[in-house]
Every structure is written in C-alpha cells, then in structure tokens.
Amino acid sequence: MGKRIISLVLAVLCAAFVLSEVCYAMRLLTKEKAIEQVFGPGCEIVTETKELTGDKLTTIKERLGGNLIYSQKGSQSAEVKAKTSIDFYFAVKDGKKTKVAIIDEEPGKWGPVEFIIALDLQGAVSRVEVMSYQEKRGQPIARHSFMSQFEGKTSKSPLQIDKDITGISGATISSRCATFAVKKALILFEEVYLK
Numbered sequence: 001m002g003k004r005i006i007s008l009v010l011a012v013l014c015a016a017f018v019l020s021e022v023c024y025a026m027r028l029l030t031k032e033k034a035i036e037q038v039f040g041p042g043c044e045i046v047t048e049t050k051e052l053t054g055d056k057l058t059t060i061k062e063r064l065g066g067n068l069i070y071s072q073k074g075s076q077s078a079e080v081k082a083k084t085s086i087d088f089y090f091a092v093k094d095g096k097k098t099k100v101a102i103i104d105e106e107p108g109k110w111g112p113v114e115f116i117i118a119l120d121l122q123g124a125v126s127r128v129e130v131m132s133y134q135e136k137r138g139q140p141i142a143r144h145s146f147m148s149q150f151e152g153k154t155s156k157s158p159l160q161i162d163k164d165i166t167g168i169s170g171a172t173i174s175s176r177c178a179t180f181a182v183k184k185a186l187i188l189f190e191e192v193y194l195k
Helices: 002-020 031-039 054-063 144-150 172-194
Strands: 024-027 044-051 085-093 096-107 112-120 125-135
Touching: 031 096, 031 112, 031 125, 054 172, 085 172, 096 172, 112 172, 125 144, 125 172, 144 172
Parallel strands: none
Antiparallel strands: 024 125, 044 085, 085 096, 096 112, 112 125
C-alpha cells in the first residue's frame, strides 16, 4: 500500500512538472476584433499597403538597430520573417482618417507574439493589444497594466525596459519584444506618413 501511494505521488509530481513546461498558444483577438477594440465600434476601416524599399527601408532598419525583427538571446521562438510590405489600417469617421493601426509579429521567448498598435495621426500611441502569443511565462504582457505604459509614447520616447517601460519579472524577453513592436510601429508610421 505504501509503495502504491509513493508511486501515485511521484506520478502526480511528474505530471505537474511536465504541465508546468507546457507552452500556451493563445489567440486573444482576431484581426477584426483587434481593430474594433483599438478604434472602437462604427469606424470605417481603410487599409493602405506600403512597400518598404531603398533608402526608406535602410533608414527604418537603422532606426530600429539594424533589423526589422527583434531577435533576442535566449529566445526559443520559431523564426519570424521580416516583412517589407506593411498594412496600415486607418479608422475613418465622417470621411476623415482619425487613427492608424499596425499589426506586427515579433519573436517572444517560446513563440511569435502578435500585436496591434494604434496611433493617433500625430504619431503617438493610443492603444496596444496582444492578439496572440505562445509563451510559458509571458502572458502578463497581455494585461492592460503592462500595455497601458505605451499610451502617449512617440518615436522620441526612449522605449526601453527599465527606463520608461517597466518590464515584467520572469517575462523579460516578452516585455522587450512588446517594446520593440511599439517602437517599430511608431517609426514605420513616422517614416512612411509623417516625413
């Protein structure tokens, strides 16, 4: 009887250990729901696709530290491909553009993390949401308490963990990928539309 209990306890502990290492893949928002969430209901949405080439692409990469994707040491994410074709989603009310959003995917610790970053037309962040992730401990980046730190940030903001953004303990790579995604959206909009 004692051996049975010990075996059962060991089996439960092994199962708990295995489950604690499971990577959670979650789709929080579809593209349509994400756009509605950052713009509000009742907006007409106009999509403008811009191809990044030549000097503009070079400038954007330089401003982002040399790459369109933020690869971090310690990330075990599947490779995320850099895209040079960018969709800008504009909210239109009464025939006028009111906001813009960019959907971006960056490598997290365990898998790609997809974000939607909404900006006002002057280039300040109005809202950031996580659309999907594949993380073990990075789920807290999807919380409003973390994402709200980006509101009001511009391309002139430092946008650095432990400087103007408080990272999440145990989710450093996820915190940095979110910060990079926001910086990238700000720079893309500034370089393509504001310059």
